[in-house]
Amino acid sequence: MRRPDRLGLVCAVPLIAGLLLPFAGLRPNRIAAPDALHLPDIFGWPAAALVGLVAVAAVLGGRGRAVRAGAALTLWLALMGLGATRLSAEASALARVSPGAGFWLGGLALALLLTDALARWRPTAVMRLGLLAAAVILLGLILTLWGDTSLLKEYANRRTIFWTEARRHMALAGGSFVAAVAVGVPLGILAQRGARLRGPLLGALTAVQTVPSIALFGLLILPLGWVAATLPGAAALGISGIGMAPAFTALFLYALLPMVVNTVAGLDAVPPAVTEAARGMGLTPAGRLARIDLPLALPVILTGARIVLVQNIGLATVGALIGAGGFGSFVFQGLGQTAADLILLGALPTVALAFAAQVVFDALIELMSKGRP
Amino acid sequence: MRRLPLILLAAAILVFLLRPALFVPLLAPLGPPGAPVIYDRASLAALTLSHLALVAAAMVPATLVAVTLGILVQRPAGAAFLPLSRALAGFGQTFPPVAVLALTVPVLGFGMGPTVLALFLYALLPVFENTLTALSTLPPPVIEAARGMGLTPRQRLWRVELPLALPLILEGVRTATVISLSTATIGSVVAARGLGEVIVAGLTSQNTAFIAQGGILVAALAILISGLFTRLAAALRG
Numbered sequence: 001m002r003r004p005d006r007l008g009l010v011c012a013v014p015l016i017a018g019l020l021l022p023f024a025g026l027r028p029n030r031i032a033a034p035d036a037l038h039l040p041d042i043f044g045w046p047a048a049a050l051v052g053l054v055a056v057a058a059v060l061g062g063r064g065r066a067v068r069a070g071a072a073l074t075l076w077l078a079l080m081g082l083g084a085t086r087l088s089a090e091a092s093a094l095a096r097v098s099p100g101a102g103f104w105l106g107g108l109a110l111a112l113l114l115t116d117a118l119a120r121w122r123p124t125a126v127m128r129l130g131l132l133a134a135a136v137i138l139l140g141l142i143l144t145l146w147g148d149t150s151l152l153k154e155y156a157n158r159r160t161i162f163w164t165e166a167r168r169h170m171a172l173a174g175g176s177f178v179a180a181v182a183v184g185v186p187l188g189i190l191a192q193r194g195a196r197l198r199g200p201l202l203g204a205l206t207a208v209q210t211v212p213s214i215a216l217f218g219l220l221i222l223p224l225g226w227v228a229a230t231l232p233g234a235a236a237l238g239i240s241g242i243g244m245a246p247a248f249t250a251l252f253l254y255a256l257l258p259m260v261v262n263t264v265a266g267l268d269a270v271p272p273a274v275t276e277a278a279r280g281m282g283l284t285p286a287g288r289l290a291r292i293d294l295p296l297a298l299p300v301i302l303t304g305a306r307i308v309l310v311q312n313i314g315l316a317t318v319g320a321l322i323g324a325g326g327f328g329s330f331v332f333q334g335l336g337q338t339a340a341d342l343i344l345l346g347a348l349p350t351v352a353l354a355f356a357a358q359v360v361f362d363a364l365i366e367l368m369s370k371g372r373p
Numbered sequence: 374m375r376r377l378p379l380i381l382l383a384a385a386i387l388v389f390l391l392r393p394a395l396f397v398p399l400l401a402p403l404g405p406p407g408a409p410v411i412y413d414r415a416s417l418a419a420l421t422l423s424h425l426a427l428v429a430a431a432m433v434p435a436t437l438v439a440v441t442l443g444i445l446v447q448r449p450a451g452a453a454f455l456p457l458s459r460a461l462a463g464f465g466q467t468f469p470p471v472a473v474l475a476l477t478v479p480v481l482g483f484g485m486g487p488t489v490l491a492l493f494l495y496a497l498l499p500v501f502e503n504t505l506t507a508l509s510t511l512p513p514p515v516i517e518a519a520r521g522m523g524l525t526p527r528q529r530l531w532r533v534e535l536p537l538a539l540p541l542i543l544e545g546v547r548t549a550t551v552i553s554l555s556t557a558t559i560g561s562v563v564a565a566r567g568l569g570e571v572i573v574a575g576l577t578s579q580n581t582a583f584i585a586q587g588g589i590l591v592a593a594l595a596i597l598i599s600g601l602f603t604r605l606a607a608a609l610r611g
Contacts, residue, residue, distance in 0.1 A: 006453040115464075116457035210551060210595035212558040215572045215588025222403065222581045314469025318559070321576060331475045335562060340479035347472040354467040 005061035007116055011109045012059045018106020019052055024083050027150075029094045030339065036100060042083045051079065055106070058113055066117035073110040074138060076103075081145030088148040096150035098341060125363035125370075132359045151348075154341045158330075166349065168244075169326035172319055173312040173353075176248050180255030180312075181305055187256070188263025188301075189289065198264070205257040213318045216253065220246035221322060247319030254315060255308040262304025266297030299369040306361035313354040317346070379600045386593050389586075390418040396586075404582030412571045412583050421590065424567035427485065427560065428553045431492030436546050439497045443504025443542075444530065462505070465498045470556040478563050488560030488567075495556060496549035503545025507538030540606045547602035554595045558587070 023042060025034025039048040058065070058072040084097040091097075123131060146152045155162055191198045208216070224245045270293050278292045294301075320328030330346030333339075389396055393411045400410045411417070445451035446458050473495055477487040511534060519533040561569030568587045575583025 007457065010454075112457060112461075115460050119456040119460040207592065207596065210555065210592040210599070211588050212555040212569070212572065212591045214558055214569065214576070215584055215591065218572060218576050218584035219581065219588055221579075221584075310467050314467075314471065317469060317471045321562075328471065331471065332562065335475060335478060338478075338483075343475045343479060347475045350469055351467070351472050354469060355464065358464070358467045 008059040008061050008113070011113050013109075014105045014112075015055050015059060015109035018102045018104075018109060019048075019055060021102035021105060022100035023102045023106075024080065024087065025098050025100045026087055026091060027096045027098070028092070030096055030150075030341075034098065034100070037083075037087070038102070042086060043079075051075070055110070058110055066114065066121055069110055069113040069117055073107065073114055074142065076107055076110055077139075077142045078145055081142065081147070081149060084146065084148040084150075096153065096341070097148060098150040125366040128359055129363045132356060136356075150341045151344055154339075154345050158345075162330075162345070165325050165327055165329055168324070169313075169316050169328075169350070170353075172244065172247055172251065172324060172326055173309070173316040176251035176255060176316075177305070177309045177312050179248075179252050180259050180308055183252075184256050184259025184304075184308075185263050185301060188260040189267065191260060192264045192267040201260065202257075202264075205260060208253050209257050213250065213254070213315055214321055216250045217246055217318060217322045217324075220249050224249065243323045244319075244325075246322055247316070247324035251312050251315055251319070255312055258304045258307045258311070259301075262300050262307075263297065266300030266304075267293055269300065270296045299365055302361070302365045302368065306358065306365065309357050309361060310354050313350060313357060317350055376604070379597065379604070382593060382597050382600070386590070386597065389590065390421055393417055393586075400582040400586060403585050404580050408578070408580050408582075410582050412574060412586065414574065415566075415570065417568075417571070417586070417590070420566065420568050420570060421594070424554070424557055424569075424591070425594070427488055427557045427565060427567055428492065428550065430485075431489050431553055432496055432546070432550055435493045435496035435549065436500050439500035439545075440504050440542060442497075443501050443508065444535075446505070447508045448526075458501070459505070462498055462502045468495075470495055470552070471559055474556070474559055474563065483564045485560075485565050487563055488557060488565035491560075492553045492556060496553055499549040499552070500542065500545040503541050503548075504538065507541035508534060511537055540610055543602060543606045543609070547599055547606075550602070551595045551599050554591055554598065558591055 019039065021038075022036035023039045024037045026037055027034045039051060043051075054072050054075055058069040060068070080099055080103055087097045088095065118131070143152070147156075187201065191201050211219070228245075274292060274296065275288065278288045283291065316324075316326050317328030317331055319326050320332050327346040327350045330342050331350075332346075334342030334344075334346060397410045404410050412420075442458070446455045470491070474487060474491040477490045477494075481487040481490060515533060515537065516529070519529045524532065557565070557567050558569030558572055560567055561573045568591050571587030571590075572584050575581060575585075575587065
């Protein structure tokens with residue numbers, strides 16, 4: 001019999017707690033206090049014992065843990081949906097079923113086991129992209145079972161708004177990302193060539209990063225309102241004191257520093273011998289930059305771009321505070337109403353989006369720098 | 374940062390906190406006419422202290438826990454957790470600070486608790502990652518020499534490895550503190566006392582003077598504290 005390893009033993013603690021603590025909560029309405037329900041209460045003892053056995057299999061060490069932990073996690077997530085359907089069938093239409101502490105702890109333990117198994121496996125870039133695609137499909141299938149959970153009921157009530165906010169969130173994060181790359185890379189090239197620009201530019205951008213996001217968003221309301229009022233045509237372009245324009249500008253300003261810093265670092269790291277050889281071959285400065293320096297600096301520049309995209313997806317949530325919309329509007333509405341499901345409806349897609357962006361970008365960087373010295 | 378700008382910055386912050394009325398002419402053009410220019414529902418000095426206390430309450434335990442964990446996974450006893458902790462440190466960075474804060478509220482309720490917990494969780498990563506990097510990139514000859522001198526693993530850790538790793542660990546603490554100072558302002562949305570209160574009041578009453586004084590104060594504190602950390606690291610390097 002295979003014995004659990006150290007990691008399995010440590011993860012067994014939250015997993016056992018997850019099995020023993022309430023799996024789900026049943027509330028008579030959206031904001032009432034929940035009734036705690038344990039696994040056997042929902043599915044009966046035999047099924048609960050079976051779930052326990054699957055969980056034990058995930059904890060055991062040895063080969064194939066990635067598959068065992070992945071299967072156990074899938075089952076665990078699916079159980080939440082099935083349990084919600086089962087409980088809703090007997091309760092009133094207003095009743096809400098939400099995940100309990102046991103569900104979160106057990107899910108965390110299984111996710112840690114899966115992460116560890118995947119980290120040891122060291123999948124290549126293409127495999128990671130494949131895994132991400134598989135995870136997205138699997139999650140989509142699991143969510144079809146979740147229709148009776150409180151989270152998806154919040155979603156069902158806001159289906160249209162949800163996708164509007166999703167589009168706004170992506171437009172905000174993606175648009176400011178593209179703008180920051182388009183401006184940051186040339187600025188970085190200029191700063192790397194000109195020593196006089198380098199210090200003040202980096203200093204100013206670092207200072208911008210220390211201004212808290214909610215303040216920077218707010219501070220831009222005034223100047224952009226002024227632009228909208230004085231520049232003819234600006235208001236017609238959708239520029240105004242509140243909403244998308246100040247949020248876009250704030251995200252752009254935050255994103256500039258990593259872009260400039262990484263462009264400078266990437267160009268600095270080009271070996272002088274390579275530059276000399278290019279000069280010897282008779283390449284013009286512009287040709288050297290385009291054909292030698294930039295391609296060599298590309299992985300570092302792309303790393304900067306990855307940091308910026310992930311950071312922007314997260315920070316775009318704050319934009320909701322000044323009327324820019326996005327997933328943040330659910331988070332702050334949820335905080336205002338102390339409605340945990342509404343907070344989750346905003347926070348979970350943001351986290352998932354940032355995570356997916358990180359995996360995709362990382363894989364692309366690895367694929368692009370392959371075959372280089 | 375050199376010493377003189379740091380002293381001037383500290384002096385400017387102190388003057389602003391103790392005599393905010395002196396800055397009224399500077400801030401007045403930003404606020405709506407007739408509205409108060411300086412935040413008046415609480416003293417700015419008290420809010421600043423509370424803000425710093427929030428950050429300290431998160432940073433001190435986060436540093437202790439993260440450095441301990443960073444050392445543990447480098448020892449033979451904790452080696453089993455190295456791949457997982459590296460993966461978590463990488464993916465943890467993708468987690469937005471607002472999401473951490475928002476997700477702790479359902480668990481802990483409103484007030485200081487969720488903010489401190491969110492700041493604590495968010496500060497773990499930079500410190501842990503830097504501890505890991507610092508300890509795993511020490512020059513092998515130094516470790517060999519320490520072993521050759523007959524030092525026990527424990528003595529090696531305390532006398533050789535940690536002192537050498539300290540500047541990089543401090544750099545992680547600096548990064549985490551700057552992020553915490555800024556993220557703590559969002560804590561005001563969940564009723565934690567701090568300078569975020571001034572900014573949020575400015576946003577809700579459309580008083581840009583409030584937003585500016587809160588935002589610039591936090592930025593000035595971040596630059597000051599970051600500069601102090603840099604000087605401390607430089608002093609340690611000798």
